[in-house]
Amino acid sequence: MIDITHEPLDPELITSRVLQNTNGAVITFLGTTRSVSGERKVLHLEYEAYRPMADNQLKKIAKEINERWAIQDIALSHRLGRIEIGEVSLVIALASPHRKSAFEACHYAVDRIKEIVPIWKKEFFEGGEVWIGSQEDLVARGTPEATHSG
Amino acid sequence: MRVNIRLFAAHREKVGKSQFELDLADGSNMEQLARAIVALHPTITQNPLRLAIAVNQEFVDSDTILKDGDEVALIPPVSGGCIHSQKLIRKIATTQVTLTSQ
Numbered sequence: 001m002i003d004i005t006h007e008p009l010d011p012e013l014i015t016s017r018v019l020q021n022t023n024g025a026v027i028t029f030l031g032t033t034r035s036v037s038g039e040r041k042v043l044h045l046e047y048e049a050y051r052p053m054a055d056n057q058l059k060k061i062a063k064e065i066n067e068r069w070a071i072q073d074i075a076l077s078h079r080l081g082r083i084e085i086g087e088v089s090l091v092i093a094l095a096s097p098h099r100k101s102a103f104e105a106c107h108y109a110v111d112r113i114k115e116i117v118p119i120w121k122k123e124f125f126e127g128g129e130v131w132i133g134s135q136e137d138l139v140a141r142g143t144p145e146a147t148h149s150g
Numbered sequence: 151m152r153v154n155i156r157l158f159a160a161h162r163e164k165v166g167k168s169q170f171e172l173d174l175a176d177g178s179n180m181e182q183l184a185r186a187i188v189a190l191h192p193t194i195t196q197n198p199l200r201l202a203i204a205v206n207q208e209f210v211d212s213d214t215i216l217k218d219g220d221e222v223a224l225i226p227p228v229s230g231g232c233i234h235s236q237k238l239i240r241k242i243a244t245t246q247v248t249l250t251s252q
Contacts (some may be wrong), residue, residue: 050158050223053207118204118225120159131160133227 001075002058004049004119008087009079015093018073023095025102029110031090033083038141040125047080047089050118054078057117061109065094068108069101076109078119089121151176151218155187157194159226165191172222180212183222201226 001017015028033045062074073095083089092109096102113119121132130137156169174186180203188194202209202225205216209225216222 048159050156050204050207050225053204053223056207114228116209116228118158118223118228120226120228122159131226134160136160 001077002055002062003075003077004051004055004058005077005079006081007079009077009089009091011088011091011093014075014077014091017075018093018095020073020095022097023073024097025099026093026095027099027102027106029090029092029106030088031110033085033087033089035085037123037125040123040127040140042085043124043126044085045083045089045124046122047078047083048120048122049078049080054118058113061112061116064112065105065109069096069105071096071101071105074105074109076113078113078117080119151178151216153183153216153218153220153222156221156223158223161194161224161226164193166193174216176218178216180210180214183216187224 001014003014011028011030015026019026033042035042058076058078062076065074066072071094075091075093077091079087079089090110090113092106092113094102094105094109096105123130123132123137130140151174153172153174154169155172157165157167162168170190172183172186172190174182178186183203203214204210204223204225205214205220207221207223
């Protein structure tokens with residue numbers, strides 16, 4: 001169950017979609033908007049996506065999880081547009097007969113979404129705005145990659 | 151041949167448009183693509199930061215040759231930056247193009 005939407009996400013509703021009697025463990029992950037990012041005070045975020053590639057990449061991740069952990073009850077929902085502090089931008093819900101697979105698969109899902117799904121986050125903070133992951137962002141945070149050249 | 155370039159996030163803001171058509175020599179590769187884009191829109195140049203490229207909505211590697219009508223998307227880093235971005239670049243076998251003025 002893949003969903004990319006501009007509407008607010010409902011974690012309970014999304015979780016209910018993966019609940020099946022055969023599953024003993026249900027995990028719901030919420031990606032939320034923090035008010036602090038490094039030294040910056042965040043005012044709000046905006047998300048942008050390349051669709052339908054983003055939708056297809058989410059489906060790919062669900063398929064990878066199914067193949068690796070035999071989990072088929074998976075819901076991945078990402079919100080786009082303007083998101084306020086404290087609101088939810090991402091919901092991952094999945095269910096498995098046993099908790100070990102569920103925890104591992106959820107961890108994998110979050111990391112994998114950040115790797116291969118073309119959705120970008122712009123941070124509006126006190127004093128400016130920056131695309132997360134961009135050169136400006138890396139320089140501001142003083143990461144090694146910021147000084148990498150060529 | 152002609153390809154359709156899709157821009158997102160910081161690239162879109164720098165160029166001022168989210169897509170444009172690009173004429174390239176037949177059989178152009180990723181490096182030729184990058185040079186052509188920079189020549190057409192110099193404002194897109196940035197400090198060398200490797201980025202991913204998707205052709206027809208699939209990530210591709212640097213050996214990829216473009217065809218007429220291809221949709222080519224420049225994919226700036228999607229994660230929260232840091233080491234993750236660089237691991238991503240190696241992991242998903244993306245191109246090694248950088249957008250710099252020569």
